[in-house]
Amino acid sequence: MGSRLAVLGAGSWGSALANVLTENGHQVTIWTRDQEQQNEINTRHTNTHYLPEFKFTDEIAATTDLKKAVKDVEAIVVVIPTSGIRELARRLDTILDRKVTIIHASKGLERKTHKRISTILDEELSCEYVTGIVALSGPSHAEEVINRDLTTITAASVHLESAQYVQKLFINDYFRVYTNTDIIGVEIGAALKNIIAIGAGIIAGLGYGDNAKAGLVTRGLAEISRLGVEMGADPLTFMGLSGVGDLIVTCTSPHSRNWRAGYQLGKGEAIQSVLDNMGMVVEGVSTTQAAFELAKEHAIEMPITEAIYDVLYKDAEVKYVILNLMKREGKAE
Template identity: 70%
Template sequence: MNKTIAVLGAGSWGSALATVLFENGHDVRLWTRDPHQAEEITRNHTNKHYLPEFTFPEGVTASIDLKEVIADADIILFVIPTKGIRQTAEQVNALLDHKVTVVHASKGLEADTHKRISTILEEEIEPDRMTGIVALSGPSHAEEVVAKDLTTITAASENIEAARLTQNIFLNDYFRVYTNEDIIGVEIGAALKNIIALGAGVIAGLGFGDNAKAGLVTRGLAEISRLGIELGADPLTFMGLSGVGDLIVTCTSPHSRNWRAGYQIGKGKKVETILDEMGMVVEGISTTKAAYELAQEFNIEMPITEAIYNVVYNDSDVKYVILNLMQREGKSE
């Protein structure tokens, strides 16, 4: 059955997911805060800043009117940076006059509270207006999804029916969705892999090769698992699409903003300069701080996260930090 779906956020990932849903036959309404972007999408069917080579199917439109976009929607899909989730959810709650399934495809932790995105949504949208909250995550570059490359991701929710609904609206011959009830593990994996991707970019920028990358990804997965398990995640989740799968794609591809930012750090550029030049949100920067503070709070050993935190927030010399990681006391794996 076709659904009416409000997609909040017209960046690269929001645009890609809106396109998948539209081509699956659903009524898709795309929301953006930027009136110029809304006009470009509606009139020209392009989104040049985020997806320069991409053209939307005719029929996809965008609006800055949030009330209009969510009116009569069956599903509201949040695809905006983590820092904007709470404010937008609060606005949605004030405008909603019916029950919806809430899905998010954002990847991060709230800066000050360190809360997962589903927790923020749960706090801001009244329970009698939601049938469930779903996290949509996994190894996926927007550039490849709009090119219809084969993609597999996970829809996670404590409400398995909400997860299955999300699975059903997205499934097609190039976009496959699995369900999972461990929303904690899926969200933690989604958020923290961006930190490791920064590190992967750093070592590439420094000129290190595949040995270093493999070691970083493997030990990064161990860090993610340690913190995730402490927060209540199922350890097996980190061996799935939203764990090792997302790590592989984010740590090995220049499509990843986090990898690209890390690469420039490795080349000696300042973080502020990199972010200004990219003109897009790099979730790994803020997530590094949140994860570092969580690790301190729970006394979890996360040396890679700590190293990246020191580079980004304490302006530590990146070569010195890498050397310190390699000279740590020998341990069992």
């Protein structure tokens, strides 16, 4: 007998995770703010805006009623943009009346506070109703998960038993879940890789090849590790799925919206035009600002992040930003 679960957020990743859970025998309700999207999922079992060629099983139901979505559930999977996490958590705190595990599969840092998502959830949700907070993260494109492509991902929590519970919910023969107690490192890696993915898209749009991409990813990982360790992460986490693994998948694939945004910037498009045409939130844009400010606050050298920040927020010309990175003073690796 499966568990009763809620997935809050009906974008591509929320839809893919809901499908995994349903295929594992769980009863899943998807919450969406969009009445038309609710009707489409419930009547046609599709979500064409985000996954045009995908069809849900008939068992999945959608609702715009948050209270109805989370009624009598054992766990709640939060899959919405970082900017909306705090407001949603506050709403949940007025609704919850039983103990649940909170799982988040979003990747970002809060813009003004620079806080990680698990920190936001912990601040806003009453501890009497939350048995654990788990970050679900790793190299995973929704478009491939719904096709049952082999995927490996990490469930991270300060409480190992919570991570193991989430592992059991999701794991199957195409979706393998590992556990990790370094939630700081997992969340930092998940958030900051989007910045590097924008950079990878930029250099692809400028016409540079594999040498440039490899250099960017490698030095990007060094930046992520420096800031992550300063914030309390285990450096080994960044050699795992939510570090180098997530970097590989987001920096090499057009499935990544952050890569696609960077590619358009590399082709000369203005940032506002790119965001207007994307149709989905590009988390790396706001995360770049948060990481840039964190680096300054902690006196951490992050030249790639600073370069992407200059492109996004100071209208710096991308080709000159890249050249300036290459002309920095030589130093040891």
